[in-house]
Amino acid sequence: MRTDSFPLNYFTNIFTPKRAFFNRHAIGWPTIVIVLIFLNALITIPVSLNFAQTDTIGxxxxxxxxxxxxxxxxxxxxxxxxxxxxxxxxxxxxxxxxxxxxxxxxxxxxxxxxxxxxxxxxxxxxxxxxxxxxxxxxxxxxxxxxxxxxxxxxxxxxxxxxxxxNRVYIVAALTFLISFMTFTMLVVLTLGSALFLYFTKKSHLTSITTYKESVAIILYGLGLPTILALLYGLIQFDIIWMMTIQTTGLLIMLVLIYFKTQFNDKKDQSRVQEWTD
Structure with missing residues (x-):
């Protein structure tokens, strides 16, 4: 089975810090947009299920x-x-x-x-x-x-x-509203975090050369935290805690990525072969 095409090339790179960094070239801008929509959809699933069962809105x-x-x-x-x-x-x-x-x-x-x-x-x-x-x-x-x-x-x-x-309309309207808010926050989180990561190239100590690479690393780092946020939301729905898990998880992943790679390709001679766009 080929693992160098989307979506497999995304999922195979979210589980270890080294893969998240060394395979940062694996996804391009069109794929980045799709991943953003996908990650937001994962967060939205518990939202829809919660609104479908709620009896507090009248x-x-x-x-x-x-x-x-x-x-x-x-x-x-x-x-x-x-x-x-x-x-x-x-x-x-x-x-x-x-x-x-x-x-x-x-x-x-x-x-x-x-x-x-x-x-x-x-x-x-x-x-x-x-x-x-x-x-x-x-x-x-x-x-x-x-x-x-x-x-x-x-x-x-x-x-x-x-x-x-009106259950269908209620769930659809509220889900759309929350989904729009979470998507906006996700885009800001991704692009903002990637910007700070991109600025590290000025130190000449990292191998990050483009903004797209930084965005890809952030999206890899968001993979596991978003899945954890989804699981938490299915068990105990709380959108604030879900966003907290996602944000905190990203921070932990970035720390692990830096600890394992120092954002430098030369730090690991046994690195995984880079994927191509």
């Missing part, structure tokens, strides 16, 4: 004023309405006027709402309106139930209904 966080309209009166009115297969069997429409808005229990899923802040419960979905926010409609699932529910139980159930209906 529609209440986006429509707080409307959710505050759900009080004891609203909960009591809903608790008296039977639910069958995710359908509210509303026999008579009722309107509750609050200080800051309206709570409507309607026989139609398209009620006329004369308020900037309102929550309307129809037979198959509920509608939330709050000032400049887009009007939100959420369909009930078959296990929807608010019978004999308290105020907090009603809010919890509405949040759950929103998560069930």
């Amino acid at each position: 529609v209440e966080q986006f429509y707080p004023e409307a959710f505050n309209l759900i009080d004891g009166e609203a909960a009591e009115g809903l608790s008296k309405i039977p639910v069958e297969e995710g359908r509210l069997l509303v026999e008579q429409s009722t309107l509750q006027t609050k200080t800051d808005g309206l709570v409507l229990i309607d026989q139609s899923d398209n009620p006329l709402i004369d308020s900037d802040v309102a929550v309307a419960f129809g037979p198959t979905e509920f509608t939330i309106r709050e000032h400049a926010q887009p009007e939100l409609k959420v369909r009930y699932t078959k296990d929807f139930s608010v019978e004999s529910a308290s105020v907090e139980e009603v809010k919890t159930e509405l949040n759950r209904q929103w998560r069930v209906n």
Whole structure:
């Protein structure tokens, strides 16, 4: 099996400090970009899994004023309405006027709402309106139930209904946001660290001659720490600790690389043959 082509030439060079330094010519700029995306994807995996399982995010966080309209009166009115297969069997429409808005229990899923802040419960979905926010409609699932529910139980159930209906979009949006942030930090970490490594060539004691070589060394050094950060994130998700493991691991790898090679090709006569671009 050939090991001088990507991705094998990357993975074979991340496990020992000597390979990470002596095979710094193995990857070019296009491959460097791919490696950056790959390493960020590893960090993103635990993020996606965590958001897919989270129950701490709810529609209440986006429509707080409307959710505050759900009080004891609203909960009591809903608790008296039977639910069958995710359908509210509303026999008579009722309107509750609050200080800051309206709570409507309607026989139609398209009620006329004369308020900037309102929550309307129809037979198959509920509608939330709050000032400049887009009007939100959420369909009930078959296990929807608010019978004999308290105020907090009603809010919890509405949040759950929103998560069930929008889980794919929630996970995708939050994952994209975190992934963009981690990718930006990874690029800054890689290019910034490589710049300091590149400056060592001025001492004439190192064999590093180009900025690309420095970037390649940094990416090799990030390989194992990123895998460790991934494993940690799968066990105990904490993005701060994951980034800490990645950064600290890179520092340790750079120290080991320097200890083994002094960044000089002549320090090891039994060096591994360099790969070609």
